[in-house]
Amino acid sequence: MSTESLLERRVKVLGGRSPLFYDKPLQLVRGEGVWLYDVDGKRYLDAYNNVPHVGHCHPRVVEALSRQARTLNTHTRYLDETVVSYAERLLSTFRPSLARVFFTCTGSESNELAMRIARECTGNMGVISTAFAYHGNTAAVAQISSVFTPAEQRGPFVRNVPVMDPYRERNGRSDEELAGAYAQDVQRAVEDFARHGVGLAAVLFCTAFSSEGLPVVPRGYLAKVADIAHAAGGLLIADEVQAGFGRFGSHMWGHDLHEALPDIVTLGKPMGNGHPLAGVVTTADLMERFSERNMYFNTFGGNAVSSAAGLAVLDVLQDERLLENARRTGDYVIAGLERLKDKHALIGDVRGRGLFFAVELVKDRASKEPAGAETKRVVNAMRERGVLLSRIGRGDNILKIRPPMPFNVEHADLLITTLDGVMSELSRRS
């Protein structure tokens, strides 16, 4: 089966607009750890995928999944120890007030439910997200997902705050000044809602600000946002689909890194290492108030197989010390990327923490004009050289590097060396 004929078959069933990565789509047949293999046997270093969080096809997760699938797979309307044990284990990684969990299947379902809870419990409708956010694909969540939804489709109950961009906007200000200035944007959105008679239900942010380009969030910012939300009668929803499960190395959850206590936390992608498992963590009080008037049941959410997979992910994270690895490898990658920045003028900024990195490419370090076309060339050239990554940001000019958690310093060397080669060739050609 050639890639060309598979592409033709694909268009006939999934349509011509079902998204595919890369100018030349990549046909994969096998995955293991941080490695992926294409149909020709070529090996790729995966420096992009966060869904296979503890590594592609991790044997312990596969074994847990297979064993449970052989034994029992029912929904949560039967009493089942697996889901209870998993819920206890998961909640033990959160601060004590975040003591209850709803299980869902996808990050979209989680953000949907979080918005339903916030609107029900506050009695308000307004939700604030950023001006370049992605939180999912349902109608309600698409309204706050400004990255794909034109402003005229966002309706009266959504306000977007400008994307923070300290790389361009710091202007010598301290973290405290910057945090205050960005928090003012949230305050202004609350006030604009009020002028239109709309109360605040929630501020909903990705704690990595991933689609926004992984900005270095000024210290204290998210705690200020929580205060503003609460003062307006609303809640803070932390979308941990990107930052969660130890991605940043130093903390299990992005909101802990930012020293902010959310009222609701949404979980997704990495949670089941590829198995469709997601969830909403909240307080006992909010769950109770929501559930008094709303029956929430999710047929597949928290089923025995999903719970077994989720539990195995937590086991592997702990037993293989993957947060520690993320910190160590992360520092090493940042140092390597900084060396590349010294060497290649195209690199305007290097950001990151744990195993999540942004390399911002600019046409000129003074103007900081986004180098979108060059970034696309780098992404495709990296794929040709066997390293998978992608790009983010309003200018599509930020390399997104977010490998599975077992990514180590040897893998980091291959990433840095390959990126060095690609950027050298790019500068020779231009």
Added chain:
Amino acid sequence: MSTESLLERRVKVLGGRSPLFYDKPLQLVRGEGVWLYDVDGKRYLDAYNNVPHVGHCHPRVVEALSRQARTLNTHTRYLDETVVSYAERLLSTFRPSLARVFFTCTGSESNELAMRIARECTGNMGVISTAFAYHGNTAAVAQISSVFTPAEQRGPFVRNVPVMDPYRERNGRSDEELAGAYAQDVQRAVEDFARHGVGLAAVLFCTAFSSEGLPVVPRGYLAKVADIAHAAGGLLIADEVQAGFGRFGSHMWGHDLHEALPDIVTLGKPMGNGHPLAGVVTTADLMERFSERNMYFNTFGGNAVSSAAGLAVLDVLQDERLLENARRTGDYVIAGLERLKDKHALIGDVRGRGLFFAVELVKDRASKEPAGAETKRVVNAMRERGVLLSRIGRGDNILKIRPPMPFNVEHADLLITTLDGVMSELSRRS
């Protein structure tokens, strides 16, 4: 671990309102075919669950799932033969115009996407569902799910048509007359929308009318509804989460049984035999028009493991001739239930087709007053005697019998005998 202490632990993490079946919750530890086993080793005949469609823990599905989980599990932005083969195989079971599929993870996501497509492609907002419908748990889908959503929360873009109840409403009318009368309800809803300046996006019905109590749908009804929807500029969305994948034995899809051609079909529960897999099937034209302006991507939807599970379900359905089994066993069960009706005055009506049955309990066969409390007692007594079923309908008075597809005549004998015993005891006691 006693059931009591597990219940206590469960409340502390999932809350006190997370739904559980039965007065005395059932703690399950193992499943196989149509059998489930509780923590004390007691065996239960599963006459309720449609998610384990080809049987609990079917070895071929488990093997397909495990093999693919060991090999590769990535999303559809890489080119992958598994998802293409599965899509081809799935679409081959539909009529030719239904030629494209979006993969999702849950029935809720499928109905969400179907409504987004209908609203985008018609330019209208109005959706018609029935007055006792359940289509899912997202905000938009909850609005049309009248069973759990109070009328005041359904908003300006939803109209509900009365639940059809030919058992009470036939009044000697022919199928054609009855189909015409019920279709008039849909026409009236369209006209009410029009009076309020709302155009019709879609009529969205479960093709089993499952929550509504599995009425015997008069021949020709759904085709008339399709005509009304199209004449109003709207679409027909067939929710096949309950009826699909051969549940009715005679046809793979409920809309084929009803001889109606929908524009969009939504799939869910039985699709992956418990694995979170769902989808939206539609025409090439609707997919294209929707996708021109909307980027739909679902991280877990159609991933390699989900596709392998879905493919195995289709293989087993075919190789084990499970539609044929559903027809044969179904006729046998109906005959048995009719005998019980002759014997027990509490049974007002017996309905069903393939492996989906409704046994409507009434206080009096003349008044047909729903016997909700008695139905609840039957459900709990059946559980005590080792047979699992549930109840549906506006009066909660309809036994819902919907076993996995390998349910055979021996299982049927056990179901009928047990139900006979429970109903005899109930009448002795009352």
